[in-house]
Amino acid sequence: MDRLVKPNVKELNLVFVKNHMCRTTFELTNLMHTLPVAVFLDTTNSSLLSITQRYLVIPPLGTACFTLRSQASNQPPLSAHAANILVRSSMVLNPKNDQESLRAMFSKPGPRIFKDATIPVSFVGPEVVSFLLSMARGSNIVDTPLILSKSISYCNDVDLNLLLKSAAMFGDYYCVNFFIHNNADVNNRDVNGKSVMSMAIESGNVDVVRVIIESGFVIDHTVDRFLHEAAIVNGVDIMEVLCMSYLDLDINSVDLCGQTPLHICAYRGHIEVVEFLVTLGSDPDVVDNYGWTPLHCASSEGHVRVVEFLLNACHYVKYALTKEEKSAIALAYENDHRDLYDMLYLGDVLHKAATINDIYGLEKCLAEGVKVDGKDQNGWTALHRAAFKGHAKSVKILLDHGAHVDLVDNTGCTALERAVDMGHAQVAVLLVTRGARVNLKSFIDQVDMNFDLEGVNKHRSLVASFC
Known part of the structure; x- marks a missing residue:
């Protein structure tokens, strides 16, 4: 025995x-x-x-x-x-x-x-699992599967739903999947109406978001602002999954403050999300309840890349005022983001000076460190503007300060082509002498078409010699 x-x-x-x-x-x-x-x-x-x-x-x-x-x-x-x-x-x-x-x-x-x-x-029990979830981010608990399998029989439906939310909040894919397969309800909401999807998005784990979608989660468009939540966590991959799974999601939906997801990510400087939303059709000109555009949000926080992108994406709001009558440049200055001075203000001054042949204004802007090749919403540089207006002296100053002679605008035209279009022979010759690339035949044809006869006779040989 x-x-x-x-x-x-x-x-x-x-x-x-x-x-x-x-x-x-x-x-x-x-x-x-x-x-x-x-x-x-x-x-x-x-x-x-x-x-x-x-x-x-x-x-x-x-x-x-x-x-x-x-x-x-x-x-x-x-x-x-x-x-x-x-x-x-x-x-x-x-x-x-x-x-x-x-x-x-x-x-x-x-x-x-x-x-x-x-x-x-x-x-065992729900409190053991809850504590396990809270520790999982910093600890590799090898007994997790066994603890879960032992504890699940001691959990009722309320426990399961609470544990599912905790697992989603911590971005624990294994536990989320485990609770769903043990009949936790993905559509259960807490007393405040918050869903398990919100918690999964806040975790930033796209795999958790995906498994919740695949388990039949239903969006309530009256309260759910999942794109806003994804914008907060810089979750461009989460946004992609949400937009592909729920085709009726409104990318221009607003929260209680009237802000779109684009406002949210612009304020936080999440450039990839900004680019994704604008590409998808989000309106960069929309204003919130306080008159702020996404550009205002990005400027107030000094997010250079976002500001630069939005300036190229929007057409009317660079000088728009909030309800407190503040422009984007005013907000940038107010918060000491002086690196935005060029983009939001100085570049415009340079373009204006080039347009009106304001030599003093040009030299002052260039002395202050403006980007000489900065473009407007049409892709024009200050050199394009000076050449288009026929201001030879402005063109020379810009070239002397490093302006690239062959940059093209949004339609593919160089400053030389703009000068030729407007019949400014002197400027065209100057640009060619400073290295502007040109096709001889097409260039001479343009000269014949746009320059007056006297100008053609005077400059044709010189132009040809530099082509």
């Missing part, structure tokens, strides 16, 4: 409740038909677990009940088996069976002491 008693369980599960003593019961049965058996129960973690009646005598074929208790704690042990109960037994040959006699009996190991069982003890 290798054992004298038999436990009624193979393992014990304690339902953990934060800061409460947890308990459960189990039984041991004496397998001897004629003799009583003494048992001694111990745990591998006495600071965590305790057992009532550690020493006991069980009559022949009798059964004894024991209670296992845990100490109150604010967090459960995060392992599949927190501790073990060790069961030892011995036939009672001595009529004395008081606690001291039994303690003395088991303190002397020998062939009459049987090691009958080792019972694993685990902590």
Whole structure:
């Protein structure tokens, strides 16, 4: 015979409740038909677990009940088996069976002491899973699947839905998938109407968003602002999944402040999201409840790349005023974002000076460090404007300050072509002498078409010599 008693369980599960003593019961049965058996129960973690009646005598074929208790704690042990109960037994040959006699009996190991069982003890329940989720971001808990499988039977529908939201909030794909497959409701919302999808988006995990969509999540367009939420977390990949999965999503939808998703990502400087939304058709000229455009938002926070992109994407709002009568450049200055001075103001001054041949204005702008090749919404540089107007002196100043002579505008035209179109022979010659590329035949044809006869005769040979 290798054992004298038999436990009624193979393992014990304690339902953990934060800061409460947890308990459960189990039984041991004496397998001897004629003799009583003494048992001694111990745990591998006495600071965590305790057992009532550690020493006991069980009559022949009798059964004894024991209670296992845990100490109150604010967090459960995060392992599949927190501790073990060790069961030892011995036939009672001595009529004395008081606690001291039994303690003395088991303190002397020998062939009459049987090691009958080792019972694993685990902590389970929704609070264990919740704590596990909160720790998963910084810890690699290898027993996670086993803890989940043990705990799920101790969770009701309310527990499951709460745990699903927690898993989504932490971006835990494995747990989200596990809870969904165990009948958690992806369309359950909390008392404030917040959905599991919102929490998944906030986590930034596109795989979690995708599995929630695939599990049948239904959008409520009256309250859900998922594109706004994706804009906050710079989730361009999440936006792509949402737009592909829900074709009725309005990319120009507004929140309570009248802001579109484009306002949100512009304010935060999320350039990839800005580019995605504008490409998809988001309106860069729309204003919120306070008169702010996305350009105002980006300028107030000093997001250079976003400001540059929006200036090329919008047509009317560069000088638009908020309800407080502030322009984008005013907001940039107010917040000391002086690196936007060129884009929002100085570049326009340069273009205006080139247009009206304001030599002093040109030199002042260039001295202040303006980008000489800065383009407007049509792709024109200051050189295009000066050449188009025939201002040779302005053209020379711009070229002397490094203007690239062959930059093209949005229609593919260079400054030389603009000068020729308007019949400005002197400017055309100047540009050619400064390295402007030109096709001889087409250039001469343009000269013949646009220059007056006297200008053609005067400049044809010089033009040809530089072509």
